[in-house]
Amino acid sequence: MEQKESTLPEDGLHNTEAIYDQIQSVTDIVSERYRLDSHIVTVWRLHLLLYFVLYAVIAIILLIISKSYITISFGIIACADIIFRFIRAQFVYDNSSFAFGQEDIRFRTGYIFLREVLVPYPRIQHIDIHQGPIERYFNLSSLIIHTAGQSGDSIKIPGLQTEYAEHLRTYLKSFIKSEEEDT
Amino acid sequence: MNEVQGRRLHPMTIFYSALRIVPQLAIGFLVMRNFKEGLVELIIYLVIALLLLPSLLIYYFNFRFYISADGIVIHSGLLFKNNRTIPIDRIQNVDIVQNALMRVFRIASVKIETAGGKSTEGKLEYVSIDQAHAIRHEIESLQSYVSSAISANSQKFVEKVDDTPFFSLSNNDLFRGGLTRLSPIVLFAAGLFGQYNFVLRKLVENNKTLNAATEWIVDNVWIFIVVTLLFSLFVSWIGGIVLHCARYYGFKIVTKRRAVITDAGLLSKRHSIIPTKKMQSIARRANPIMRLFGLEYVEVHTAGSAENGAKSAETLFPVMRKQKTAECVDTLFALQFPDTYISIFSKKAYYYCIIRDSIVAVLPFIVSAFLISAYFFIPAALMLVFIFAVEKFRLSIKGYSLSDGYIFIRTGVWTITQVAIPYTKIQVLTHEQSIVERWAGFAHLTVSTAGGSFSFHGSIPFLKSELSPDLVSFLLHSYRLHKKKRRLVLSHHRSTDTV
Structure with a gap:
């Protein structure tokens, strides 16, 4: 296949001219973007406590029923997950707007x-x-x-x-x- | 419309429901006997079986339904009384379903569906076939009565019961369609393959009881697998023809003012009404075999979901010649599909796809080649070649086109789908960018309709990120523009109405 750059109005349309005019006439009118409340980051981070409890319960069960190295590797993954979520909250807040x-x-x-x-x-x-x-x-x-x-x-x-x-x-x-x- | 007594189901219901339970009972019985040869289980089982029969009687004698201008009221249950009311103007579909056994007893089940919910809202199981048609007709006339009370304009319309079919499928087309229907085959073959694999493994495990024949099988595993695959392909091909012919035998379409009625089936007849209001998008689809012979079929995606939630696509025209389907769609909806699509292919997108797929599919092989055995390089290389070929094909197929009332999207690798989404049916637009896509300057736009699980047809990947906001605002604008004009009207029937 020939590499066609994806230009919207040029080719492949039935009545190209009319639609292109329409597209031109429609400008994206968004007056303002609104941010979320900054406390939401704290809320998200407090939600991680729940994750922590959940992971702790799983870790205890693992410790009882299986070998210790499995528990350790699980613990590392769980900690990494929590740290990732903790850091991510700020970025998600930064990107969120309506x-x-x-x-x-x-x-x-x-x-x-x-x-x-x-x-x-x-x-x-x-x-x-x-x-x-x-x-x-x-x-x-x-x-x-x-x-x-x-x-x-x-x-x-x-x-x-x-x-x-x-x-x-x-x-x-x-x-x-x-x-x-x-x- | 004064019905104090309410209506009952057909008396044959008890007998038919009992018959339906028999196979289940038999299977349960066999499982029980295999499981344990104890008498206690058997007795418990028989008690359960005996309890089932009175429940059928109770169901039958406590089931009443009323049909009036307000709606359909269904009373059921003895201990847990259940009263359900479905307002007439909320009813979307009335389906009459009849399988072979039901036809022997001359009964049918009537399914009344509304827009919401995953399951059928009102089920009348079972009424006699004449009564089923009477009920459907009654609901239809009530619906037109209710809507005419609201708008004085439509009072002039008198619903003509015009039963001359708009379209009926010839036997030639029916058989040809069966030959090219390959979709269930792959699944069937895979299932059989899994089965044989399982048997083989069992044979290997029980090494001691091998006789000469099974020894041969174990020695020539690959020949065995290829032969079984070919055999299962052949069997399912024949099965596909039979299934297709049984399903679409005598397929015909009748158009009404607000709905399309399809009628088909050899053994189990299916009579379904698709209201135009409920239609979301129309898709022309073809698999490689169909494409080879210039055939295709047309689906219409509907809002809400029919039974099981999975089936929200109805076949509008079964497999036929391309020109014929195009003609039919044109006369029915005044809709022409475009010949060319705007391609989204670009070198950047191609490499992006290859890298993304390689990480998922090739990397595990390479890792295991280093860790386990060097032989894993062979599937890795094969997979890479496969990815190169498939992605090129996939990206060259993917494309979109805009027309006066519709956005067209072409997609697919095996079954290529051209879907037409009217601007008026757009529900949600989703604009997505991953971190890599953002860096590469791509965006991913998804056009969703209310059409359930088939909304994934509406995705356009690898749009240039400076272009995609324009497209989004264009779609939104067209949505508002066309909202007042109704799209997806039956142009065919409208013309016959005015004459």
Whole structure:
């Protein structure tokens, strides 16, 4: 196959001109990107305590039922995992932001895999607010936006001030159409 | 519509359900007997078996259903009473399923599906075949009644029961399709191969009881494996033809104002209604054998999921000539697939793929070559060549195209799929970049619809990262633009309505 550089409008289109004009006319209007609450990093790091307990239990069980070198290698891997997660929290926070486009809400997150999910407002099916015990201490909640697609396609925005999350929910709710939307 | 009494299922239900349990009982009995020759287990088993029969009676006598303009109400259960109401306007599908045994008893099961949920929401098992069709018709007329009450406009439409098929499959096409259907073969062969491998290992373990024949097998393992593979390929090929012919025998499509109705089956008949509202995307697919003879088949992906959650694709047109399917899709949806796609192929992407695959597939072989034996270099080299060839092919196939109402994506290695996603059906756009992709300047865009597990068809990898935000905003813009105009309408039937 000839190596064709992936230029969008040049070739392979039916009515190239019209679409290219359209693409030109649509500029990505995102006025502002919003950051998460900085306490979320602490929350994520405190969640690691749970991992620590889990790994400790497994290590004790391993110590009882198997050889010591297996336990040691498991311990090394577990520690590495916890340290990795501890460091990663900061990077994930740095990369996370959400924004409101003209007709969509978009959320970007990730460290190694940077991932941005865009949901058009009419596609929102329902909205959850979720709050864990550690998050409650910091008065944070996460906003979960569901669509009709697979469960993996929904957006979860962590680290919002609870009042702000509720405000956001009522704001987004106004976009959900009351009539039956054809999927 | 005043039904105080409610309706019951067909009395044959008890007998048929009992018959259905018999094989399970028999298998259980055999397992039990093999397991232990104790009498106690046998008695327990018989008690369970005897308890099952009254449960069938209870199920039958406590099952009532009502159909009215409000919805379908199903009462069931004795101890745990279950009342389920399905509003009429929420019903997406009414399927009538009938297998060979059911046809003997002249009964059918009616499956009422809504958009949500993984399982079928309303199951009427079993009603007589005439009643099944009556129920379906009743629901349809209620649906048009309800919707006409909402919009005065559509009151003018009188649902014509027009049963002349839009399309019916010729026997010639049916058989030709069976010849090229290879998809289950690989699985079947692999299964058989695993089976023989297992038998071989057992033979080797029980070295002492080997006789001359099995000795020969162990000596000539490779010949044995090749022969069994070829044999299983042949058997499953024949099986594929038979299955395909049985499944799509007498396939025909009837179009209605809001739905496409497919009808097929030799032994077990399947009659399913696909509402246009529920359709998400349309795919033309072909495996290498079909491509060789210029054949392909068309699938339509639907929202929500039918039974088991796995099946969210319905075959719209079984294997036929390419020109014919293109023609059919064009007349049905006014949709033309593009001839050329914008390729995403670039040298950078090619090398990226090779390196990524090598780390997964070749590196373990090389490591074991150093650690265990130098012979592992052979599979490593073979794998590398394979990767070079496959990735080149894969990347040259992958491509996308934009038209007035649709985004087209071509993908696949074995089965090449051309999927058409209407802008209006876009649910979520996902824009992904890994750390390496970011460095190389690539982005990965996924266009998801509500069409369940088939959403992976909508992924476009290796877009230039400066281009992908433009594409995203273009898609979003087109989504809003086309939202008001309905896409995926049945242009064929619309024209007959206005005449």
